[in-house]
Amino acid sequence: MMAMCLAIPAKVMKVQDGKAQVDFGEGVLREVDVTLVNVKVGDYILVHAGYAIQVLSREEAEETLRLWSEILEAENQLKTK
Amino acid sequence: MFEHLKFRDPVLAKRIVEKIREVAPKSDVVKICHVCGTHEWTITHFGLRSLLPSNVEVIAGPGCPVCVTPASEIDEAVQLAQKGVAVTCFGDVLRVPSSEKSLLDAKAEGADIRVVYSVSDAVKMAEKEPAKEFAFFAIGFETTAPSTAIEVLKKPPKNLSFLVSHRLIPPAMELLLGIGDLHIDGFIAPGHVSTVIGLKAYEIFPKAYRMPTVVAGFEPLDVLFAVYMILKQLKEGVARLENEYVRAVNWEGNIKAQEVMQQAFEVVDGEWRGLGRLPSSAFKLKTQYVNFDACEKFGVHVKHGRDLLPGCQCHLVMIGKIKPTECPLFMKACTPQKPKGACMVSIEGTCRIWAKEAK
Numbered sequence: 008m009m010a011m012c013l014a015i016p017a018k019v020m021k022v023q024d025g026k027a028q029v030d031f032g033e034g035v036l037r038e039v040d041v042t043l044v045n046v047k048v049g050d051y052i053l054v055h056a057g058y059a060i061q062v063l064s065r066e067e068a069e070e071t072l073r074l075w076s077e078i079l080e081a082e083n084q085l086k087t088k
Numbered sequence: 089m090f091e092h093l094k095f096r097d098p099v100l101a102k103r104i105v106e107k108i109r110e111v112a113p114k115s116d117v118v119k120i121c122h123v124c125g126t127h128e129w130t131i132t133h134f135g136l137r138s139l140l141p142s143n144v145e146v147i148a149g150p151g152c153p154v155c156v157t158p159a160s161e162i163d164e165a166v167q168l169a170q171k172g173v174a175v176t177c178f179g180d181v182l183r184v185p186s187s188e189k190s191l192l193d194a195k196a197e198g199a200d201i202r203v204v205y206s207v208s209d210a211v212k213m214a215e216k217e218p219a220k221e222f223a224f225f226a227i228g229f230e231t232t233a234p235s236t237a238i239e240v241l242k243k244p245p246k247n248l249s250f251l252v253s254h255r256l257i258p259p260a261m262e263l264l265l266g267i268g269d270l271h272i273d274g275f276i277a278p279g280h281v282s283t284v285i286g287l288k289a290y291e292i293f294p295k296a297y298r299m300p301t302v303v304a305g306f307e308p309l310d311v312l313f314a315v316y317m318i319l320k321q322l323k324e325g326v327a328r329l330e331n332e333y334v335r336a337v338n339w340e341g342n343i344k345a346q347e348v349m350q351q352a353f354e355v356v357d358g359e360w361r362g363l364g365r366l367p368s369s370a371f372k373l374k375t376q377y378v379n380f381d382a383c384e385k386f387g388v389h390v391k392h393g394r395d396l397l398p399g400c401q402c403h404l405v406m407i408g409k410i411k412p413t414e415c416p417l418f419m420k421a422c423t424p425q426k427p428k429g430a431c432m433v434s435i436e437g438t439c440r441i442w443a444k445e446a447k
Contacts, residue, residue: 013126013306013436014231014280040208042238043344053283053336056178056228057206058235060345061283061336068335072094075313079103 014053014060019046095307104312105139111319112141119271120318121408123149123257124278125436126306132445134308147408150260153228154180154434155406158359159393161253162186165225167388169199176210177225179203180434187394207239214248223382227253230284233371234345237352240377249382252373255358257281258289259369264407265297274300274318279333286341287331294327305333361430362395362403402429405438412439
């Protein structure tokens, strides 16, 4: 069973001819198709039904958390003023 | 991955809930609609609705690809199988009720129906058994359609054809805005569909409909922040397109994926289960790939199917008009063990998620 709009993150371990060996965090390598993305070893990708659909950005992940904190902090400061 | 980055941090969650309470209107009802089965799972599994003020409602739109697949197209898959074609499909679609029988019923009667994880499995099977005809039942939104497109463009084996049932999300969102008594105040747009189609695909919603629209990820904090961002826009009296899911979604989306879809498919009107025909909401193989069209190849054409069994309210659940618990069949005649409607079959169906995950 799979969730059709769910994509699962995986780490790229090896790339060859449009296919990659990836680790979904289980320690087991699985083959996925990477025709649609430009990836290199060490990248994190979103995989949907055996095909990588996007490369995840670690910087942006950290940026999200920074922005969240900023939203919360900024408004807290307003309150204390 | 990135787990240590605290996307589920309860302290942050508590604080964002406080912020939501600050910006939410005091008594006016606000209705926020998402269109993704995985968002519904996050919201229900983590009990997020119970954290929101009682006048802030989050409703689920038609975001379950299996649920929206019309009976007529499942009938076509069944007929292909009855003609001796090995039909490959995703597991979720097997038990979906159809006009007469589900794919599982047909399988029980001896038809060759095989569950696959990916279209590439169907290609491998067809290559392995060249004397047998195979068809791939290609359902799913813009997240799944690129994988079908890749295999069509790669010249699949001669004995593999496709029943293309892909549907598009933005037209379904437009449909919801056309339903007069639904009164949606903001959209949470689906994160993974958006990795493919990009933020730009939703530009129309703030521009033409003045609808605050936020693309969101699937962690509980992603959804809570999206709710906050929408409420804040409403409070400021503005309608913007915002991206909460920057770690995966950008403005353009995945251009390569968009290109393969454009090469393989043309956009046509499509039937949605229980919702009728929506303009420009489906993909069909382009004429140069007609040899790979399973229905053309085997002369199977079903015009109308029976989308709903008597009493089934899936069509109202799918547009967020009613909650699953308001359907008279919910957990009585219709259960995850014996589903009557598509929304109870799929793991992304709102009824099934409520049956399994609601606390």
